[in-house]
Amino acid sequence: AQKITQTQPGMFVQEKEAVTLDCTYDTSDPSYGLFWYKQPSSGEMIFLIYQGSYDQQNATEGRYSLNFQKARKSANLVISASQLGDSAMYFCAMREYQFYFGTGTSLTVIP
């Protein structure tokens, strides 16, 4: 079974609008970490946000927030006030010991 599932291969959003990128995960381990990374065309993987499985509150980092629904095993990324520079691939990842990555979502911000 897939450890991380990202069902949206591509997304479009109007500049200044908010967008939600979906991520579901599969684990039987009670302790795990959830991460979102951004990969622009340059290829570098840029860490955006982290959520621990025991964290009670949803993580937020500037314009990024993680909508963590533990019972549903989902960890959606919300980007508020989209900017043109947000256009990139976005990967959801889970760490038990090693990292598992989703297949990614390509986000395009439209001016």
Next chain:
Amino acid sequence: GAVVSQHPSWVICKSGTSVKIECRSLDFQATTMFWYRQFPKQSLMLMATSNEGSKATYEQGVEKDKFLINHASLTLSTLTVTSAHPEDSSFYICSASIPVPGSLAERETQYFGPGTRLLVL
């Protein structure tokens, strides 16, 4: 700023040659580093876990004799693609975690190097 560096960023080589890629942790010691490869428009695939002072742990399907990993020091891991062929052309990325004393491994964020694009002609 970047916490993990990789060198070279680009390499083009002839089929049959060997290519060495370096991954360095900057300003911190990384007992464990990870090596990934990524094909265009695909996700990252873990190749191996590099452990300082011991042999690397390879993922299923990754040829250890072809992808040699050496974790020579607490700040340097190298990946050598031996006898490279065109099908080895890919984007190779390393990562390392900044250790946090007392933390669980799953809480440690992995920081990635900028990647190395390998093209084998």
